[in-house]
Amino acid sequence: MSEAVVPQAIRKLAPGKLVIASHNAGKVREIGALLAEHGIEAISAADLDLPEPEETGTTFVANAELKALQAADLSGLPALADDSGLCVEALNGDPGVYTANWAETPNGRDWTLAMTKVEQALATKGPDASRAAHFVCVLALAWPDGHVQWFEGRAEGTMIWPPRGNVGFGYDPVFVPAGGDQSYAEMDPAQKHAISHRADAFAQLIAAVL
Template identity: 80%
Template sequence: MSAPAEDGVVPQAIRKLTPGKLVIASHNEGKVREIRALLAPYGVEAISAKELDLPEPEETGTTFVANAELKALVAADLSGLPALADDSGLCVDALNGDPGVYTANWAETPTGRDWGLAMQKVEDALATKGPDASRDAHFVCTLALAWPDGHVQWFEGRAEGHLTWPPRGVAGFGYDPVFVPFGHEQTFAELPAEEKAAISHRTAAFKALVTAVF
């Protein structure tokens, strides 16, 4: 199912995706690796934006849909190929959904992204809410699939869970070491890759995409 419209964006009719080359509009190697593995069974040759030396556009949107669409359209226009972009983030209930669409911004430093710092910022923000504050949170993944002619469609997935501290595990990326999905005791960064993939927000979004376009 396509994602709900946001910021007045109206979803277009679903267009099928045929086997062939597809640009993954991301320079995040962790995301590219996960997306490439999910697309492989469908005859899609995934090429990352980094491999094509495409720029990373500034994410000026205020929603996951807007940012995913922006990245996908830029990559499709510059490459002349269909492009898939992901915008995802951690939304913490007690922080009114923050860091949300600004998830990566919380990790920014003058020398690059520091996810340890980002996780500490979340923990510090929760501490200001008091000892009884909810630690429930969810990951959101919005996928935008765009073509060079400007056609674009969206798909969304979620993973519900709660935050733990201190961080645990070395697998995954981003906020994975502090996120424990409901029904599990291990963080995303402690779970085997196959087990995480089965329940992740990105997989849920891909299931919606696959159902619609293949």
């Protein structure tokens, strides 16, 4: 498990409404499922018609914080944001903090395109290139008064091709977690939730604030 690094004194989160600062329906469902048993009612930024901020940060922490702080300020409620990404060893950590950018098209995000771009980039490294990769998830929890704290999770694994499975979202079909033989997209959601980078970060958050 990754060790949490928290920039401010820990503030507890009371049961009730929490804004999930994301317009990604799959991500909101996953986060909501992890929080429901703790008495937290997850409300997405899309449900509140909150704008998506420009992710100008150059680190996962910076982007998670700016999203959480904006959602908390605009909603008047505590807000949780995650910034997560796929880091491929042979690509010097790319796509990394720009994970979603690799999926951008004029008509929205195309994750099949993004996965193809990663595979094509790996192909240029030659047949012996490492296929080791890891997912990172930083969770930032913010309040309307500007207090923010964050937690970082990580999951090691291997890139595969072609994609396998139709559960999950993003790069899940091309990532097999260490010690497994199924991609994230082939796993039952509960199984993925138990071992994912997001689960790692959530375990730290739950232990600290709930």
